[in-house]
Each structure stands twice: as C-alpha cells, then as structure tokens.
Amino acid sequence: MTTYKIAVIAGDGIGKEVMAEALRVMEVLQQYDADFKLQLEEFPWSSDYYLEHGEIMPKDGLDQLKKFDAILFGAIGDARVPDEVTIWELIMPIRKQFKQYVNFRPVKSLKGIGSPLKNGKDIDFVIFRENAEGEYSNSGGRMFEGQADEMAVQNTIMTRKGIENITRAAAQYAVAHGKQKVTSATKSNAVIHTLKLWDEHVKQVLAEEFPDLQLESNYIDALVAYFVERPQSFEVVVASNLFGDILSDLGSSLVGGLGLSPSANINPEKDYPSMFEPVHGSAPDIAGRGIANPIAQIWSAALMLSHLGRPDLAEKIVLAIEHVLLDGEVRTKDIGGSASTTEMGDAIIEKINAQMSL
Template identity: 70%
Template sequence: MTTLHKIAVLPGDGIGPEVVREAMKVLELLKELDSSLHIDFETFDWNSDYYLENGRIMPKDGLEILKQYDAILFGAIGDARVPDEVTIWQLIMPIRKQLQQYINFRPVKLLKGVPSPLANEKDIDFVIIRENAEGEYSNSGGRLYTGLDQEIAVQNTIITRAGTKKVAEFAYEYAKKHGKQSVTSATKSNAILHSMVLWDEVVKEVSKDYPSIHTDHYFIDALVAYFVSRPQDFDVVVASNLFGDILSDLGSAVVGGLGLSPSANLNPERDFPSMFEPVHGSAPDIAGQGIANPIAQIWSSALMLEHLGRADLADVIVESIEQVLLDNQVRTPDLGGTSTTSDMGTAICESIKKVIHERQVNHS
C-alpha cells in the first residue's frame, strides 16, 4: 500500500520564501523522477505580514491544523516590524513545544567542494543532538520594578530528569544505529550546580546501557574551543537547549557557514509532525535580492525525506549538492560566487537527474 505524506509548508519571512521555493523545486522534481514518492504540499502564509494584518502570527487553531500533517517544511521567521518575542514565542516555540519536537537534530558535515575556514581542515562529520523543549529556553521567570533602578529579571532554566533522559537516549541510540564511537555531553556543572549536575547524572545513567560507546563530558567553554581545534574528533554531541544552539552555529561556521546547515525538530514517537528548517535566520539584509544560499533549506528537505522513510532520496539530494559544489560553476555570494538562489536550486536539480540516472544504470 502506497503512503501519501502530507507536508505543511511555512515559508516565513525574509529569505525564507526564496529558499523554500528552491527546496520545493527539488521535491517536485523527485516526485517526477520517482513514481513511488507520494507527497502533497499545502502552504501557509503564517509570517510577520500575517501578524500585522491579523494581530497574531498564526490562527488560533494553527497547531491543530498542523497536527493533520506528516511533516512541516519551514523557512525562516523574523522581521524588523515585529518584535522577536512575537515571531519566536507565537510561532516557533509553540510548534516545537506543543508538537513535542523535543529533539533538535543538526548535522555538522564538511561537504565536498567546500573549504573550511579552519587551517587544520580534516574530515568533519558529526551531529549535534540538542534538547529542544525545555532547558534555558523555558518561558519561566519574570521582571519586577520595570524601569526602576532596582529592576530585577529572573529567567529560570528548567532541566527535568525525563526530558534529559529522552534526549540522551536518542543520542546514544543514534550513535549505536549509525556506528558512531562516542557521545560527547556538553555541560557546565562546575558552576551551574543544580540543573547541569542533574543533566550530568542522567547522561551518565543512560550511558551505562551503551558500554560499547565512549562517553565524554566537556564543560561548554572548553568544548567550543575543541570544536575549532579538533572538530574531526566528534561523533555525536548532546547538549541542552542553549548550549546546543550555540554549538550548532559554531559547527556551521567551521564547515562553511549557516547557508549550508540544515536542521530537524523531531518528535521521535511520531505522535505529531516533525519540522525541518535551515539553521540560518530570515536574513533581512539580503531578502528580496535573490542571492541567498538555498542549500541549507534543500538539505533540510532531505532530512524530511529521511524521516518519512526515504533515506535513499535524501542521499541523492546530499550527493547532488556535493557534486554541484565540486563542479564549482554555481556558487552563491556566501560561497564566493555570483550565482543566484534560483541558479543554485536549478543546478542541484540538474545534478539530481544525473545522480538518479547513474544509479539506475548501475542497478541495471
């Protein structure tokens, strides 16, 4: 029986619609080339324009609408006309938290054809597993005496045993499934005496069930240095919400920049749809110029296909991206070229045709 996958598309703000357009171009091509791929799309204009027109960034029943889909393809959100607390806390955070997307999955891979800014460039290929629903990004706290000299701001970090255990188990299971040798836990338990000590305790407990996988615990300040001095040594890195966010952007930098970095917000139990988005933001400074790099968005769509059971097509996309980069004929400005967003999307589509043809020939 053929499964039809329904995809909700949220292009968002800034360069979001531009890069999503190229990802859709890739996905529509794959539908043409592979008759066994059955995916339908519905686009929702839930963005800053929607907020300015309606006073909210998505409908009251927006989350209920999204629950009807198998996955969400998301572009980027953020607009100078709308406060960040609106775009983040009325769209991204409700989706992540209410749809229980408690795993943020971010590959850090140096693609063929892309130079790393690191002088000691080596094979860099690891993943960051970030806790995505609690931690430092918990909406817990408040402000007192606003505007007065004695003003107080309290922001609480929420670390739970259950939440930490789920993200740690996901990290070790991923390492086991993909033949990884080590899991590195980011912590700061020497200074953050309650939440991070609990984090360490739970990770250590989970690690006992995976004796064949080596475990390292590094303080976050040392770990960011190691990301630069020896990134090739890491396999799987597991971190809390804030630490994972910072490490992900640094990881993106050492493999060529945010324009190349995908991510997935996963509900591993599949009770709710997972969401796939590039690491970069809405980049208003280049929005509308047609020069944004769509690779991160296209790679995010590959992660979506893998989540939907089509790892074969996800591999085709990544191989095709690398072939375009190796050919060095089409490069957006962030990669030192002058090509447009559309040029890059088209080049990847042409590469996909060649990769699929070659695989069909070899298979026959």
C-alpha cells in the same frame, strides 16, 4: 503509493526564496519515483500575516498542523515585529506542543567547500540539542520595571525525563550509525543544580542502556575550544538547549557557514509532526535580491525525507549538493560566487536528474 502530507511555512525574508527551491527539488524527485508522493499545503503565517491579522498563527494553528506528517519551515523574523512574537508565538509553540524535543544538526564538511580552519577537512559529526525545555523555558519575569532596583529572573528548567530522552535519542543514533562515542556539553562545576542533574542522567542512560558507548563530558568553555582544535574527534554531541544552540552555530561556521546548514526538530515517537528548517534566519538585508543560498533549505528537506523513511532520496539530494559544490561553477555570494538562488536550485536539480538517469 505512499503519500506524505507536508505543511509548508515559508515565513519571512529569504525564507520564501529558498523554500521555492526546496519545493522544486521535491517536485523533481516525485517525477522519478511512482511510490513517492508529497501532498503540500502552504500556510502564509509570517510577519506580514501578523501585521494584517494581529496574530502570527491562528488560534487553531497547531490543530491544523497536527494532521500533517511533517512541517517544512523557511525562516522567520522581521524588524517590524518583535522577536518574542515571531519566536514565542510560532516556532516555540510548534517545538514544545509537538514534543519536538530533539533538535538534530549535522556538522559535515561538504566536498568542494573550504573551512576557515587549517584542519577543517573531514569534519563529520552531529549535535543533538535538547529542544523542549532547558534554558529556553518561558519561566520567569521582571519586577520594578523602570526603577533603580529593576530586576529580572529567567528560570532554567531541566527534568530527568527531558535529559533521558535527548540522551537516549543521541545514543540510539550513535549505535545505528556505528559511532563509538557520545560527547556531553556541561558546566556543572558552576551551574550546580540543573547541570549536575544533566550529568547524572546522561551518565546513567549511557551506562545502563548503551554500555558499549564511550562518554566524553566536557565543560562548555573547553568544548568550544575543542570544536576548533580537534573537530574530527567528535561523533555525536549531546547538549542542553542553550549550549546546543551555540555549538550548532559554531559547527556551521567550521564547515562553511549558516547558508549550508540544515536542522530538524524531531518528535522521535512520531506522535506529532516533526519540523525541518535551515539554521539561518530571514536575512532581511538580502531578502528580495535573489542571492540567498538555498542549500540549507534543500538539505533540510532531505532530512525530512530521511525522517519519513526515504533515506535513499535524502542521499541523492546531498550527493547532488556536493557535486555542484565540487564543480565550483555555480556558487552563491556567501560561498564565493555570484549565482542567484534560482541558479543554485537549477544546478542541484540538474545533478539530481543526472543521478536518476543512471
């Protein structure tokens, strides 16, 4: 039997509600596979924890997480706590210190879900977002605060190693999945230092290590238009931290919304645990009402299983989600229905049970 140690951080708002459904799905899968065992440990790190303890994660929090094979994360964010606390004292330390330099986001039109686009069928590509440096680097500062000549500087940091790492990860995925093309997001005509470095090393890695892959390089302003005009033309997209963040949310909207969209923060070398979380936030406006869509959280758990070496179980989860959506009887409010979070979880579990019984 293989036992995987999983750290669970449900976080704030609807994070707690959707996490409960993902954990129920994990429990069901374990009942059918004697070789699959999850050892879960839940951590209460959240805005409530911060308000009680004065810190959102203990000083040895990262040391506690190091012993796990993966982290399953819910959502974070609360009006009572500044965003720079919830983001820069919890999410960012995990991503950066654990070298989770790959943010992986599938953009896939699920059967049974419509798209706002007339040409929104058969969209199926992935985005590899550089996740450890770039525009989201904690480098800069402010001067003369409150004065007429107040100023702020925010530095973008890009390194050759960082660019090569994310490009290589995207290309390796493309080769492993039979893709022909990698699309790079850039704006090097205007951002002439960091993004020229980006262009040079994306091109070099593909030319030297993956000569059979085609490179398509687009300026970001044109690329967002192409996402809408010809989304089926993309296979693997590689982008910097900020560009990847924007493109990922646009991609989610093209295929049904943030409530359906999973993500993974991956350390490909597995020297540290990777973290899996839905794209959506804590949604305080609907928290506690039991109406949040748990699909993104459940699908994020499927990405975790695939990363841990069980793509067979991940596939069963995605198939179950699609079968529920195709049936159309159980849908949460965000996708046109009135089902509760738990009812959606029940429906997905029912489809998993049906698959396992075949």
